[in-house]
Amino acid sequence: MDRSRAFTLIEILVATAILALLAIMAYGSLETIIRERTITRRRGHELEALQMTMLLMSQDLAEAAPRPIRASSGILKPALHGGRGEPGPLLVLTRDGDADPADAHRSDLERVGYGLVGHHLVRFTWPVLDRAVPAPPQRDTLLHGVRSFRVRFLGPAGHWHHHWPPLDVPPAADLNHRPLAVEIRLRTRAWGRIQRIFELP
Numbered sequence: 001m002d003r004s005r006a007f008t009l010i011e012i013l014v015a016t017a018i019l020a021l022l023a024i025m026a027y028g029s030l031e032t033i034i035r036e037r038t039i040t041r042r043r044g045h046e047l048e049a050l051q052m053t054m055l056l057m058s059q060d061l062a063e064a065a066p067r068p069i070r071a072s073s074g075i076l077k078p079a080l081h082g083g084r085g086e087p088g089p090l091l092v093l094t095r096d097g098d099a100d101p102a103d104a105h106r107s108d109l110e111r112v113g114y115g116l117v118g119h120h121l122v123r124f125t126w127p128v129l130d131r132a133v134p135a136p137p138q139r140d141t142l143l144h145g146v147r148s149f150r151v152r153f154l155g156p157a158g159h160w161h162h163h164w165p166p167l168d169v170p171p172a173a174d175l176n177h178r179p180l181a182v183e184i185r186l187r188t189r190a191w192g193r194i195q196r197i198f199e200l201p
Contacts, residue, residue, distance in 0.1 A: 046190045053142040054196060056123060060112050061182055061198040065096040067109055068175035070130040078175045082113075082151055083163030089113030089124050091151050091182070113137070114149070121146045121186070145189030153179035154197075 069077050082091040090113075097108030111126035117139070124137040153164040161167075164179055178200055186194040 043190070049143055050188075050191060050194070053121065056142065057114065057184060057196070058198055060093065060095050061200055063095040063097070064178060064200055065094045065109055066176035066178065067094040067129065069094060069111060072131045072134045076175055078165055078177070080178050081164055083153065083161070084150070085163070089115035089122075090149060091115070091184075092124075094129065111137075116146060116149045117141075119146050119189075120144055121149060143186070143188065146186060147189065148185075148187040150185040152183040152185075154181040154183070155179060 064080055066079050068079050071077055077092075080091075080093040082089065082093075092111065092113035094109055095112055097110060109129055111129055113124040113126075115122055115124065120141045121143040123140045123142055125140070126135065126137045128135060151162075153161045153166075155161055155166060160183070161179070165174075165177060169177075181197050181199045183195065183197045188194060
């Protein structure tokens with residue numbers, strides 16, 4: 001007796017249902033892998049941006065130069081200033097650039113600043129220090145999703161100030177006067193609260 005027989009319709013339907021279920025499970029797993037890879041890549045970019053921001057701040061403050069500037073209004077501005085209630089960037093300073101390639105010991109001074117534009121942390125650059133006319137700075141966005149940005153300054157007496165120069169010091173007392181350290185506080189969507197203290201030379 002020939003025992004071979006064709007598949008019944010029910011068997012075909014059951015097999016098709018099983019294959020469809022396996023395909024759905026495989027697609028779900030693939031979708032999860034792609035989503036996790038996208039999240040990992042985004043977090044990697046966010047971490048890279050944060051590290052670059054901290055590096056730039058560290059380099060700028062390490063190269064802080066005792067060089068006041070004259071604004072287009074004719075008013076002398078301190079070598080480093082900023083803090084709570086400051087119009088424009090929250091931290092502004094003159095930094096000493098690298099010596100020129102010919103090793104002539106020539107420094108390229110530039111004015112840099114940090115501030116919030118919307119929810120973006122921006123680095124401002126003014127290549128010209130003393131400006132006869134108003135000159136808009138170059139803007140480079142460093143971080144996105146920044147909810148708050150605050151700065152404090154450590155004075156020579158060991159006290160923290162929310163403004164520099166301190167409000168109890170006459171504006172023209174010492175335009176080269178710099179704090180011992182600058183504390184940066186960020187509150188970001190990606191990393192929460194971030195606090196760094198940079199010691200000045």
